[in-house]
Amino acid sequence: MSRSRFLDWLDDRTGYRAVGRAALDEPVPGGARWRYVWGSALAFTLFVQIVTGLVLWAAYSPSMQTAWESVYFIQNQMTGGWLLRGVHNYAAHVLIALVVVHLAQVVVEGAYRPPREVNFWLGVVMLPLVLACGFTGYLLPWDQRSYAAAKVAMNIVGLVPAVGGSLQRLVVGGSDFGHHTLTRLLALHAGVLPGLLVLLLALHVALFSRHGYTARRPGRKPDAAFWPDQALRNALACLAVVAVVLVLVMWHYPTRDAGAPLAGQLGAKLDAPADPSENYPAARPEAYFLFLFQLLKYLEAFSPAIAGLVVPGLVMFLLVAMPILGRWRWGHRLNVVWLVVMLGGAGVLTALALHDDHNARTEHSRGYLEAVAMAEAQARRAVELAGSPAGIPVEGALAMLGDDPKMQGPKLFRQYCAACHSHVDPAGGPGDPLQTVTAPEPSAPDLHGFGSREWIRGVLDPEQVAGPRYFGDTALADGEMVNWVKENIGDVADTMNDAEKADLGRKVEYVAYALSAEAQLDRQPGAAGPDAERRIAAGRKLITGEFRCTDCHKFHDDGDLGTAPDLTGYASREWLRQINSNPAAERFYGAINDRMPAFAPNDDPTANQLNPQELQHLGDWLRGEWYRSASE
Amino acid sequence: MPCARRYRDDTMSNGDCAVSTGDRGGRRSFLARLATLVIGGIVAVFPFLAGVGVVVDPLRRRRVGAAGDGLPDGVRLVRIGPLAILPADGVPHRFAVTADAIDAWTHSPGRRVGSVFLTRTDDAGGAHVTALSATCPHLACGVEYLAEASQFECPCHDAFFAKDGTLVTGPSPRGLDPLPVEILDRDGQQEIWIAFQQFRAGVAERTPVG
16 A cells, blocks of 8 residues: 555544644734744643653652662663753753743733633643642652652641641651652652643643634734744744753753763752751752742741742632633733732742842851752762762662761761861861861861871971960860970970971971871871881881870870870771770870760760760761772 | 634634735745754654663663672672582472672662572582572573472473473473582582573573673
């Protein structure tokens, strides 16, 4: 059967040609115009979402131990996964922007007027469905942002009068977030909501083809057929959607990392996995919900139900009422005014929300930006660990992070140590948020690089030892150690000639080498090698000999415990574990320990503030020992 | 006069509407049509292009063996247990095979990946252990050993195999798949290790799945 005969047969049975011709010859009032492209662009973007969403669905795994993990895998491991996720994410933003434009155009042009009221209502019903699609999609990765948004939204649901509690349980899939939260969210996001949207869109388009375009001044030019001029404009509009989405995907969000953006940083963001035990001050909704977020802040004196339920309900009511109100003489103008107030209000609230967060002048803004930097550092760390040879365990990524000194160290330090100690890179700059903790009122040495040669050089520096990074703010500011350094390194140097000064400087350097060697740091630059060995040996002799450290400190076989901390194994893993367990032990400060708490003085670990694993994490973090990818 | 049409199928007023069909067949129209088709084609395939990498991603993934074990991809040297757990009675015994597996994002140590039949016969030269995959080469059902008949049976499509794995009767295109066995000395204890591997079912040739 030839092609045309087959098509004839097909047309005879289906009548497709008439349908197609009717669509192509659809009269466009006043000829092809750019003003008519918005509906097509919208339908096209929805099509993009359905196709990319189906593929994402085939790689997503909804459960508490696999949601973040599968999204991580899509984003960082699967071929072009970052592109797919990025397109789906940013096309959602474009979709919502187009919905707003479409709505505004329809209202301004009075296209809700008879006979198009029903079609207008269909569109109004689709608006919350589109927003719900965006919102549920935001939750599925179950990262920190998802978790924060889920908590807020589910509690707003719970405020619905009378049935709120039950409704909340139904949406959450139980009383707490769990596997069924995600299975239900996925069913909503990938099944119920898009299914309803497609159904309503079919009706919307059917009614549109019954009513035709709404023309403003239709008689200015003669009507023209849809094909090809209007079709070309629509196609170009869809191409513009593609271009905007691709630009957004490739516009990688700024990070503190220098160098080329990694594939994992392109496209949609993925935060660290949701951790219910952790505060998350960087929590913000997607851009298109920022106005509600801001409204909640302004209306904080009232119940969150006002901003979360009453205001959106009112907006919906006003939209539904527009065609009815439009019959009144001044009704259309009032509708336009309302629309401008609603959209303008949302716009102003969004701008205010962005300004509040990003102005970098207020304390609130600085706190937020710091929180974002921390969240990004944690997200990078999570991805780094997930890609490590050990990978993600069966228990999920949260367990993996719970076992990482770099993730847990700063939290432990902030909680238990930062009342007195800071941990700030002396090199300055913003530094890695996971290695930076600033004590509000430091009263003990800064422990950044503790045990390294650099740190020990500072102790032996008469300019620094009584400074804020060392003993300046402590009870030991005028103690024996500080005075010894001042007298025997500072004052003595004043009486020396240049050669003698250089000799003293070398000796201090040898002592720094020898003491730091006690720490056995994994990451001491130039730790090995004959030169280092020679310096360490020389330093050891100086500690027990010329420098007379062992007058107060014990160092291997020399000196005694009880007067100053033991320098044997100084800053080693075991030394740190012991001093953090009990600094008042004879090996450390003994009776002169006036403020450092004993975090694990008891033999029974359950009676201690810190358990053995936490002590280990804290020590490893102070020593800078954690998994590092090859690129670092 | 303006077009007073309310509905497309409102034939009463349709007559008022002058629909210009443009310069159909003209040069400008031809270009417009061509451009529409090209651009329409591009935007229509765009979401599919965005997803094709993820869809075909499994094609570029290979089963990962333990790094540095010197075995080809798909083959894993796995420990079954000490030699003593296998009686030297010359009868096949089923053992579960557990191996460290990487399943997409999950690294799971000791996951059950299959089972094998081990047969031990001792002679003057020492212990001899042979291993047969418990997966039927017909369509990959699990075979069972029938002690009274001294045969393996696949319950799905009634294939029978002799004790040494050769096909006796049934639809299987080949006998049971033998797997290499090594008796390794670990800290003075003799241990059974096998090179675990799976083969494509339904074909006469033994082709590894990797």
